[in-house]
Amino acid sequence: NEYKSYLRFKMTLNPLANPKGVKLQCELCQKPAYYQCTTCRVTYYCSKEHLSIDYSGIHDKICSLLVGLRAPAPMVSSEEERQHRKEQLLQRQKQLIDITRTEGSKLLFEGEHEAAVPAALQALRFSIDVYGLNSIELVPAYLVLGEASIGLGRLNQAEEYLSQAQWTVLKTPDSNDVIKSKMYRIYGLLQAAKGNFSEALKHYANDIYHVSLAVGPRHIKTSGGYFHMANVFFRRGEVKTAHSIYTEVVSIWNDMLVNGVELQDDLQEKTLTSVLDESSKKAEILDEAQEAEAIQVLHAIYDLELANDAYPPRDMITLLQTMAILHYHLMNFTKASDFVAQAIGLIERLDLSVDVAPLQQLQMAIQRNLEKNVSSQKLATGVSQVLDNSTG
Numbered sequence: 413n414e415y416k417s418y419l420r421f422k423m424t425l426n427p428l429a430n431p432k433g434v435k436l437q438c439e440l441c442q443k444p445a446y447y448q449c450t451t452c453r454v455t456y457y458c459s460k461e462h463l464s465i466d467y468s469g470i471h472d473k474i475c476s477l478l479v480g481l482r483a484p485a486p487m488v489s490s491e492e493e494r495q496h497r498k499e500q501l502l503q504r505q506k507q508l509i510d511i512t513r514t515e516g517s518k519l520l521f522e523g524e525h526e527a528a529v530p531a532a533l534q535a536l537r538f539s540i541d542v543y544g545l546n547s548i549e550l551v552p553a554y555l556v557l558g559e560a561s562i563g564l565g566r567l568n569q570a571e572e573y574l575s576q577a578q579w580t581v582l583k584t585p586d587s588n589d590v591i592k593s594k595m596y597r598i599y600g601l602l603q604a605a606k607g608n609f610s611e612a613l614k615h616y617a618n619d620i621y622h623v624s625l626a627v628g629p630r631h632i633k634t635s636g637g638y639f640h641m642a643n644v645f646f647r648r649g650e651v652k653t654a655h656s657i658y659t660e661v662v663s664i665w666n667d668m669l670v671n672g673v674e675l676q677d678d679l680q681e682k683t684l685t686s687v688l689d690e691s692s693k694k695a696e697i698l699d700e701a702q703e704a705e706a707i708q709v710l711h712a713i714y715d716l717e718l719a720n721d722a723y724p725p726r727d728m729i730t731l732l733q734t735m736a737i738l739h740y741h742l743m744n745f746t747k748a749s750d751f752v753a754q755a756i757g758l759i760e761r762l763d764l765s766v767d768v769a770p771l772q773q774l775q776m777a778i779q780r781n782l783e784k785n786v787s788s789q790k791l792a793t794g795v796s797q798v799l800d801n802s803t804g
Contacts, residue, residue: 454482469530509538516556517701521708525563532556548584551577558598593623609644616641635664658713666734729755749778
């Protein structure tokens with residue numbers, strides 16, 4: 413599917429013969445560009461390779477938004493109209509910053525480090541345009557670029573991005589704790605990649621400290637620091653310590669999902685964020701990056717603990733329940749059903765005194781949605797057959 417999407421996009425390129433004196437630059441490397449996206453007509457590339465990287469990373473999500481931002485400004489007759497257009501452009505730039513930051517983080521959690529780079533570069537460019545070269549608002553983009561570089565094995569490049577982020581934070585006395593925690597987390601990843609585990613643990617401790625100041629110690633934003641800290645202990649062979657921290661990570665996600673989301677009979681038109689109980693103070697709105705983080709973290713812990721014979725059964729049940737609720741709200745009902753079945757099966761096999769009512773309630777909700785999926789597919793097939801017969 414990705415290859416087909418690439419081919420469709422590839423066909424919308426115009427080879428360019430640049431007029432004399434016109435210097436068009438590649439979206440990724442700023443070298444002379446010879447191809448144009450004919451959908452937005454305001455984006456250019458030096459090669460088809462850079463087209464492919466940018467498209468898979470961010471361009472297909474912001475293509476239409478770039479038109480109003482980069483197209484020549486229309487003639488306006490009054491200062492009021494000029495001011496109105498200026499405000500519109502500013503709002504569009506801020507919207508693009510949010511989109512590109514979120515997409516870059518999401519791609520990192522999905523392990524797509526190469527694809528995260530174009531999103532982060534766009535976030536950096538838009539942030540510079542809106543806030544200037546020295547603003548703290550540039551730091552999130554530097555950190556995504558740093559983490560992507562670590563994932564690609566480009567550790568020296570990662571250090572450069574992190575140094576820029578740290579310098580900006582140091583020059584901003586009122587920089588918030590969430591930004592600081594994220595910076596320490598990426599420094600921890602860098603030191604772990606170098607094998608400097610003691611230094612990595614110090615950075616993760618600082619990460620957890622600062623994010624706890626901002627949102628508390630039992631928050632999904634805090635759980636990432638715990639998760640990476642557990643990974644270091646695991647790599648150092650301190651397995652018991654690692655497993656106890658993994659259990660804390662699962663507990664945090666379980667609290668958020670159990671208390672923050674509401675079971676629905678029909679989720680066909682809903683997303684994970686839309687089914688959250690907005691009236692509840694415990695509700696937590698997840699963006700796409702946080703959804704990707706939940707999948708990556710919980711599945712990593714699940715894979716590790718399956719091989720851990722000493723993992724307490726009750727902790728495994730909590731992990732299975734957490735993953736079932738997550739996949740239920742991601743509308744992956746087949747996976748959700750599998751995790752519920754594993755949890756109930758474990759309780760029955762070990763004859764544990766555990767309240768199975770929540771799991772049974774979830775199982776019923778999953779089954780209703782699976783049945784509705786089947787009904788919808790049958791209806792779609794029937795309509796398709798009727799249309800084929802009528803045209804035949």
